[in-house]
Amino acid sequence: SRSYIEFPNIRFSTANLSSVSSNGIFYNSGFLVKTVSGERKMFFNKHNEFGDTVWTIIWDSSDAGGTGILLTDNDEFILTGGLGFGGTTADIFLSKHDSNGNNIWIQTYGGSEDEIGFGIVQDNLGNLYIGGYTNSFGKGKYDNYLLKTDPVGGKIWDKTYGTKRSEGGMVPFVFVDDFIFCWGHMDTLGALSQTGDNNYVAKLDLDGNIIWRKFVVDNNSLSTTIWNATFHPKYGIFLCGEYNVASKGLAMRFDLDGNLIWQRTYSTRRIPAWDQCYFTDIDVLDNGDIIVLGTAPSITDTTRLDRDIWVLRLDSMGCLVPGCDTLNTGIQDPAALTSTFLIYPNPARKQTKILLERPLTIDAEVLLFNFLGQKVMTVKAYQGMIDLPLDLKGLGAGIYVVQIVSNGEVLGKGKVVVDAH
Structure with missing residues (x-):
């Protein structure tokens, strides 16, 4: 089945889905942007097992946005996102709601600048872990x-990770x-001609210490x-x-120790000057099959320049075609996306840093x-x-091998x- 939620006088909206409860219900949260004023409003919906909308609530708070949602016991749910969303001084919020959408409690967190929460997980003691970005704390922006x-949302600790x-x-x-598993973005590209973030997946203990992190980069540092x-x-x-090198949909599988099992890229057809193909969601069935959702140029209507x-x-x-892990099927390409460590910034002037995927288990030398x-x-x-800092001030310009x-x-x-220098 499918259902549509219409909001009048809205320029666009975004949505995030919770997991599905044992009785089939699930929740949807996001934000709306008004056509004339540009004001943001948060909404959340409840859906039954057929996808029909049971109720919709628009939160009466200016510039609020929900970007993460967690289903909890008794069909209750917890939201995170930003209050003051779209401005420069947003705070992370955390709010719990009953199955009718009534607010049970709300907490906010932040500093003098912008913070947004993106996702939530809960441990077996009920403690909550909210991930997002900060501009008030840490070393740089976002x-x-x-x-x-x-x-109940009382802060125990917070940590920043970044450059x-x-x-x-x-x-x-x-x-x-x-353990908590996270994914995120970290700017590890040092050359001014390169733009964008490198992405990673990481395993953390319950004190926020990194057990391992796996950077998802290619051999050309794109x-x-x-x-x-x-x-x-x-x-x-x-x-x-x-996979930005060729603008293809990317899927990857890792074991719980961070070892890459496989990676696949897919595409339909190319349209010049477009970011053509990418995947936005992924799910795994109990038999191991994988469902990926994304957007790509139409396969059936090649006259259109938009995407389906x-x-x-x-x-x-x-594999879309059985045996793609041993045969070249012509539609998926192996992408060299692994690295034992990254050096940031690179090129560098006075200082740089080696970013390891795992903490050293023994003493070593660089x-x-x-x-x-x-x-x-x-x-x-x-x-x-x-993270291993290197002081380069005594070195002349050139290329150096690091071991x-x-x-x-x-x-x-x-x-x-x-x-x-």
Whole structure:
């Protein structure tokens, strides 16, 4: 079935769906933008098992937006997003509602500038973890922001993750075995000619410490875009989005230790100067098959220059055609999207930083070699570190080889370009 929700005098709206309860109901939350004034209003709906709208509530608060929704016990639900959404001083809000939409409690969090919440997960004690971005705290703009509260929204701690450049926020998407899994955006592109964020998926403990993080980048350091993630207890972690090198729909599967199992890219046909194909949502069936939803140029009507809704059903290996993991079917391409570490910024001048995917489990050294193979720098790196700063002020302009070494074994290597100071 399908249902439509119409709002008069609205320029556009966005929506986010909750999971489905045991009796089939689910909730929808988002924001509306008024045509004349541009004012934003938050709405939320309840739907029955057929998708029919049971009720709709528009929150009587100027410039509010709901961007994350969590179904809880007794068909109650929790919302997050922003109050003052669209301005420069929004606060994250967290509100709980009963099955009729009545507000049970509400809490707000933020500083002197802009914060927005994107997603919520709940642990087995009822504590809540809200992910989003912050401009009040952290190192730069739109830093990844994670906030932990008790079951009624009382703040326990908050943490930021980011660089001095502009990030894009983070989204917690599942709580499993006393760990939180998140995806997000981090600006790890140092060259001024490159734009956009690199994306990552990460595993965190309940104190917000990073257990591992996996950057989703290609060999040319061009950005990818992750739009959504999901988890299946048998099959692991799945991401979807866009492979920006060729503007194709991207799907990836990881195990719970962050190891990439497969990655697939798909497209329909190309239209010049368009971002043609991308996936916006992904779900996994109990038999391992995968449903991905996105947008792409029409396959049947090649005269149109706009895009259609795009739905694919893939097998557990991400294949539209069985055996794509061993055969080249002509429609999906292997995308080289893995890295043991990233160097940010790169090119660099006075300082840079090595961003590891996992904290070091042993003490190590970072070695830099010039183009003649001469060692020009040694930096100690200790167990537990995940970001390794490098002071480059004593180095001349050029390309340097970077090695991470422990007990004579090379744990990882890369290159950094040092510009003239």
